[in-house]
Amino acid sequence: MVCKWAEEAGAYFDGELKGERENAAREHIKVCPECAKHIEQLRSLESLRNNVAAEEVEEKQWDSCWQKIKEETTRRILVRKKVHFIRNMSLISVAALLLLASLLWLVFAAESSPEKETIADSGTLEILEYSSEYTPMVLETENVMIIMMVSNKGEMGEVK
């Protein structure tokens, strides 16, 4: 049976308790044989540290390890740079394609938009939608706007 204070006793042994908790643990250990024994066992366990400490590594092994670290670090940094370069190039390519597509769309849209021509100094002539038989046109001057339906065969349709 382990005392319910045993964990606290361990923390006290490690110097991890402060203030009232520390005092309470200290007082408890004085009157609890189980916790007092636990502290003794922890002390014995600590005394094993020097006996079971990991063996030292020889300097030449460290040198070899360090060489490998440098080589592998350099390799990974280069790989990372390559990955970044490829990713950046991909992004630039996508951006360029999008830009090109936008330009093409603008050119196409401009070509298919209604034409507007200036007729001398008097006004503008705007050609509206095309149809198979008539092409509507707007002739606009300072004071007058004329909408015409011009036959695609060269005949004048309707004048308003």
Next chain:
Amino acid sequence: MANNMKADASDKLSDEELVERLKIGDESSASAIFRRYRSRVYRIARSFFDEEKSLDVVQEVFVHLLSGIKGFRAGAKFSTWLHRITINCCYDFLRRKRSRKEESVEEEILESKRDDCETPDRVVERRELETAFKSALNALSPKLRIVFTLRFFEQLSYTEMAKVLKCSLGTVMSRLFYARQRLLDALADYI
């Protein structure tokens, strides 16, 4: 990257100063950090693996550290970050090792370096204790083992362990208690 493994002026700098210099590409800082922390990383790894594998862990930890030093937050404690990387690497290696056969602890001990200053009886006694201790340590779950190792070999405080392991102080206290209890039970003949 520094070629020279000999101690130099960088060894006198604090961790924070070394990290800042390393971030701007100072080569001597890298080897100074390696010299300062290699044994600690090795000791933690050694509680899980044999000598060869532990050196592999050391290599992996420092490669990770040096190639990712720019990700280290200013203001954070460097040793906590390093311990965290070490533990993650140990867990990674453990996952890889699961499918393989565990190395014989006894064999590892017998291969360890002989101390000529000790009497033959003392050597046998020490090796027996080492074997028992390592067997008991290996029998612990990785979570208990790492808490015990960080306290026993690295003497980290509970607060530092909680930060490294990303758990509460209560969890650290509880795991450490159970780890010690199991070791004490296993080593009853020696203590």
